[in-house]
Amino acid sequence: MARGFESVGLEGRVLTITGGTGGIGSAAALLCASRGASGVIADIDTEKGGQLVDSIREAGGTAEFIRTDVGSEDDVAAMVDFAVSRFGRLDSAFNNAGINTGNSMIVDLSLDQWTRGLTINLTSIFLCMKHQIPQMLKQGGGAIVNTSSSAGAVGLAMSPDYVAAKHGVVGITRAAAVEVSGEGIRVNAILPGGTETPILLNAFEQNPSLRGIVEQGHPIGRIAQPEEMAEAAAWLLSDAASYVTGACIPIDGGFTAQ
Numbered sequence: 001m002a003r004g005f006e007s008v009g010l011e012g013r014v015l016t017i018t019g020g021t022g023g024i025g026s027a028a029a030l031l032c033a034s035r036g037a038s039g040v041i042a043d044i045d046t047e048k049g050g051q052l053v054d055s056i057r058e059a060g061g062t063a064e065f066i067r068t069d070v071g072s073e074d075d076v077a078a079m080v081d082f083a084v085s086r087f088g089r090l091d092s093a094f095n096n097a098g099i100n101t102g103n104s105m106i107v108d109l110s111l112d113q114w115t116r117g118l119t120i121n122l123t124s125i126f127l128c129m130k131h132q133i134p135q136m137l138k139q140g141g142g143a144i145v146n147t148s149s150s151a152g153a154v155g156l157a158m159s160p161d162y163v164a165a166k167h168g169v170v171g172i173t174r175a176a177a178v179e180v181s182g183e184g185i186r187v188n189a190i191l192p193g194g195t196e197t198p199i200l201l202n203a204f205e206q207n208p209s210l211r212g213i214v215e216q217g218h219p220i221g222r223i224a225q226p227e228e229m230a231e232a233a234a235w236l237l238s239d240a241a242s243y244v245t246g247a248c249i250p251i252d253g254g255f256t257a258q
């Protein structure tokens with residue numbers, strides 16, 4: 001289908017964003033709302049959720065918050081039901097919640113920490129897509145973006161549960177794309193490099209020399225701003241990326257090019 005070069009936004013799209021009050025999630029919520037999407041912000045942080053919804057509405061956008069623990073299938077199902085009951089449909093999903101469970105070598109990692117890392121970073125993506133895809137199939141299409149990490153492409157020491165889970169996000173993204181792209185649902189992933197959000201700033205606080213090491217580890221010479229991840233996600237969610245599916249795209253200042 002030929003298309004001109006008109007700008008492609010997210011007008012009228014209904015979008016869920018998990019981890020929606022965090023650094024990358026809130027940047028994506030603000031950007032997508034500014035491009036016309038109605039956003040359902042899902043997170044465990046109720047206070048920040050209320051503040052973000054207020055900011056989006058003050059800027060003229062449309063947003064709602066629902067407290068959602070992405071490790072709970074009931075919560076994830078309720079998030080999708082909420083989007084449909086509030087806005088009548090679900091067009092787009094940014095499945096982005098994630099945690100760093102703490103740094104540990106494999107030999108020291110407890111089964112509890114492993115299970116928590118896998119649940120919040122990977123099982124969550126399965127649960128989200130399990131409940132989002134049926135609604136999108138009913139509507140004849142949709143777009144999903146899952147958040148992996150550079151740690152989904154290469155190994156990093158001291159984070160075995162995170163690295164395994166983020167590689168898993170790449171795998172389930174490709175599996176889902178193969179299953180549902182023929183039904184009009186595009187499924188992609190972004191692999192952020194180091195990004196200036198609480199997950200990384202907390203690590204810098206514990207180990208101040210880490211900032212320089214992380215910055216120099218990225219050929220571009222700095223870490224990313226969350227808005228740079230939001231741009232990639234918003235593009236993948238929009239029709240501007242109409243032929244992109246099953247793609248797992250590094251947005252990492254060259255980190256995984258090395």
Ligand SMILES: NC(=O)c1ccc[n+]([C@@H]2O[C@H](COP(=O)([O-])OP(=O)(O)OC[C@H]3O[C@@H](n4cnc5c(N)ncnc54)[C@H](O)[C@@H]3O)[C@@H](O)[C@H]2O)c1
Nearest residue numbers: 019021022023024044069070097098149192194195197199
């Ligand atoms: N910041 C980075 O350097 C970086 C790099 C690569 C990948 N990522 C990934 O990007 C995503 C977003 O992270 P961020 O950098 O914005 O960090 P962040 O800590 O600012 O945001 C994470 C959000 O997830 C929410 N969350 C945590 N547990 C949850 C749960 N059980 N249910 C629902 N929400 C939950 C938190 O409340 C927070 O709002 C994560 O998947 C992370 O792994 C981040």
